[in-house]
Amino acid sequence: MNKKVGIVIVSHSLDIAKGTADMVRNMVGSGIPLAYCGGNSDGGLGTSVEKIQSAINEAWSDRGVAILVDLGGAETNSEMAVEMLPENRRSKVVVCNAPIVEGAVMAATEAWGGASLEEVKRTAEELSPQ
Amino acid sequence: MKDWINRSVVVTHDIGLHARPSVKFTKLAKGFSCSIEVADALVGPWSNAKSIVKVMGIKAGQGATLYLRAKGPDAQAAITALSGFVASEFDEDRTDVASG
Numbered sequence: 001m002n003k004k005v006g007i008v009i010v011s012h013s014l015d016i017a018k019g020t021a022d023m024v025r026n027m028v029g030s031g032i033p034l035a036y037c038g039g040n041s042d043g044g045l046g047t048s049v050e051k052i053q054s055a056i057n058e059a060w061s062d063r064g065v066a067i068l069v070d071l072g073g074a075e076t077n078s079e080m081a082v083e084m085l086p087e088n089r090r091s092k093v094v095v096c097n098a099p100i101v102e103g104a105v106m107a108a109t110e111a112w113g114g115a116s117l118e119e120v121k122r123t124a125e126e127l128s129p130q
Numbered sequence: 131m132k133d134w135i136n137r138s139v140v141v142t143h144d145i146g147l148h149a150r151p152s153v154k155f156t157k158l159a160k161g162f163s164c165s166i167e168v169a170d171a172l173v174g175p176w177s178n179a180k181s182i183v184k185v186m187g188i189k190a191g192q193g194a195t196l197y198l199r200a201k202g203p204d205a206q207a208a209i210t211a212l213s214g215f216v217a218s219e220f221d222e223d224r225t226d227v228a229s230g
Contacts, residue, residue: 027153109153109182113160126183 005111005120006033006059008067009104010052010074012045014038020068020101028108035059047074052081056093064092064117068104068124092117098124134199137209138172143219146191151220156182158215164202166212172197179212 007024011017017038024034035058040046052067059065067082069075075095082093094117096103103124110123141147147155159166159179166179170188176199177184190196196216200208215221 027150028157105149105153106182106186109156112157113180123181123183 003063004032004061004114005063005107005117006035006061006065007104007108007111007120008052008055008059008065009034009036009038009100010047010055010067010078011036011038011070011100012047012074013070014043016070016100020104023101024104024108027105028112032108032111033059033061033065034108047077049077049081049084052078053084056081056085060089062092064094064120066107066111066117066120066124067093067095068098068100068107069095070100094121096121096124098127102127132201132205134167134201135205135209136197136199137213138195138197139213139216141190141192141194141196141216143222144192146194147185147188147196147216147220149186151215151222152186152188153182154220155212155215156180156185158211159185159208162200162202162204162208162211164200164205164208166198166200166205166208168199168212169197170194 009017009020017036021036035055037051037055041048067078069078078095107120107124110120167176168179169176170190
């Protein structure tokens with residue numbers, strides 16, 4: 001069982017998702033479960049529920065998984081991916097209302113320190129405009 | 131109730147306490163059990179040094195003085211480690227400050 005909350009990055013662009021994940025790995029290190037996805041099923045700009053589900057499973061932790069998204073569809077597709085998870089996992093995944101890059105770094109730092117899923121989400125969302 | 135242990139340290143790094151060192155600083159602080167606070171002025175406002183959002187919000191530039199204070203069983207070690215981290219220009223050539 002992984003003792004740290006996992007982080008998933010979902011962007012319309014695979015380059016942005018990968019770049020954000022690279023920043024997290026570089027700044028926070030390899031001590032947390034981390035996965036990313038971007039682009040639709042044709043490889044174009046967009047998001048895919050299937051890819052988001054795979055990323056959630058890749059970064060799975062029994063402490064929970066926090067998802068960072070960029071624009072509109074990334075959020076709705078992430079919520080759909082969460083709804084389609086097995087019931088026992090659904091309550092352990094949250095979508096953060098935070099800027100994707102800053103939120104991912106902040107959330108990952110908090111997760112690294114052993115914080116709960118709620119604390120990780122709250123830390124990422126501290127950055128959002130009030 | 132014990133008092134705070136205080137120390138100030140000048141940021142000598144040419145870019146200041148930028149994003150990556152802020153993360154390292156916070157991770158280092160999280161390794162101690164004592165309360166640790168940081169400010170860019172002696173009168174405060176004091177921020178939780180274990181909060182990445184707060185630490186990144188300080189934006190201390192080159193030449194700025196950072197004020198640190200800690201209270202708790204490992205306060206002295208925390209102050210030594212964190213002020214040393216800032217004074218050493220954030221150990222930028224090392225990948226894992228926690229082990230150093």
